[in-house]
Amino acid sequence: MLRYRFILLSILISVNLNAQTFLEIIPDFGFWNSEIVNSKIHNDKATIGNGLWKPSYGFSYVVNFGLPEDDLIYGIGFNFNASTKGSISEIYSDCKIEMPAHSLGLFWQVNYKFWINTFFDFKMGFAVDALEPASNYGNRSQLESFPRLNNESSFKNSETLLIYSMGIKKQLFNEKVSVSLDITGDAGINKINLHQGSFKTQSLGIKLGFGIIILDHETIY
Numbered sequence: 001m002l003r004y005r006f007i008l009l010s011i012l013i014s015v016n017l018n019a020q021t022f023l024e025i026i027p028d029f030g031f032w033n034s035e036i037v038n039s040k041i042h043n044d045k046a047t048i049g050n051g052l053w054k055p056s057y058g059f060s061y062v063v064n065f066g067l068p069e070d071d072l073i074y075g076i077g078f079n080f081n082a083s084t085k086g087s088i089s090e091i092y093s094d095c096k097i098e099m100p101a102h103s104l105g106l107f108w109q110v111n112y113k114f115w116i117n118t119f120f121d122f123k124m125g126f127a128v129d130a131l132e133p134a135s136n137y138g139n140r141s142q143l144e145s146f147p148r149l150n151n152e153s154s155f156k157n158s159e160t161l162l163i164y165s166m167g168i169k170k171q172l173f174n175e176k177v178s179v180s181l182d183i184t185g186d187a188g189i190n191k192i193n194l195h196q197g198s199f200k201t202q203s204l205g206i207k208l209g210f211g212i213i214i215l216d217h218e219t220i221y
Contacts, residue, residue, distance in 0.1 A: 022064050023214040024075075024178065029057040030207025032184075036087045036097060038148065039191070039198045048148040048199070049087035052096060056083035056205065062109060068175040068213055073119070075109040079163075085131065085201045087146070095138035095145035099155065103127040103186075105163050117171040121180055127161045129201075131192070154194045159201065161186040171213070178211035 033051040062077035081103045089095035107125025114120055134155050138145060142152055167182030184207050188200030 020065075020067055022066075022068055024060070024062040024064060024077075024211045025214070026060040026062065026178070026180070026209045026211035027057075028059065028180075028207045028209035029055065030184070030205050032056045032083050032203045032205030034083070034085045034087070034201060034203040036085075036192075036199055037202055039200050045148075047087065048146045049089050049097075052084065052086045052088050052098065054084040054098075056081060056207065058082060060209070064109075064111075068171055068215070071113045073111040075111070077107055077109060079103075079105050079107065079127075081105070081127075083203070085129070085203065086134070089138075089145040091147075092138055092140060092145055095140055097134050097142075097146065099134045100132040101129045103129045103161065103163075105161070107163060111169060117175070119169045119171075120166070121169040121182060122164075122166045123182075124162075124164045126189075127163045127186065129159045129161055131155065131157050131159060133157075149193075149199070150197060151195045153199070155192050156194060159192050160189040161201075162189060165207075169211075175215075176213055178209075178213060180209040180211065182207050182209065 033053050035047045035051050037046040058079055058081035060077055060079040062075045064073050064075040066073045083101050085099045085101045086097040105125055105127030107123045109123045111119040111121050163186045165182040165184035167180055169178050169180040171178050185204040187202045191198040191200055193199040
């Protein structure tokens with residue numbers, strides 16, 4: 001899997017693009033609300049607790065097909081994100097499940113211009129999370145804090161995610177930089193627990209990005 005991701009990353013950086021392109025490098029930061037949910041529950045509350053609000057940060061590298069002044073721009077890219085997944089107990093607010101997470105994702109992007117140098121920005125793709133061991137149950141047992149787990153749970157050290165974001169992007173300083181504000185989220189595809197049942201993570205948040213636009217009016221080799 002790691003080798004496969006490096007191959008895709010190399011393609012993004014060095015692929016022969018027979019079209020005009022420009023690059024964006026976008027550091028970002030924001031806040032995420034993360035929850036652990038039981039994906040087998042349909043007629044009852046699926047979350048095992050309350051949402052866990054934590055800061056996040058990361059960056060994106062995007063290859064855009066076209067020019068910054070175009071009305072419709074498609075792109076492909078990858079992103080790195082650092083955040084924390086988990087839930088807060090509904091019974092004891094000092095008891096939490098916290099799993100620091102570092103993700104690497106690949107996504108497709110479309111920007112649609114609706115005003116001068118202002119775009120609707122949409123991204124969707126997939127990511128792999130590397131999860132650190134869960135911690136911080138307070139002074140109580142896991143099941144006492146999170147009875148909806150049904151069993152004492154151990155969690156995996158990785159998960160696969162569907163990732164998405166939508167928001168507004170503004171180009172500034174003669175299309176040299178960009179500022180974006182996005183609602184962003186992810187949803188676990190595979191379960192993260194090792195015991196019986198199917199528990200996954202889901203997150204929703206907001207992030208602010210500051211992009212550097214690198215123009216390339218010639219074919220990239």
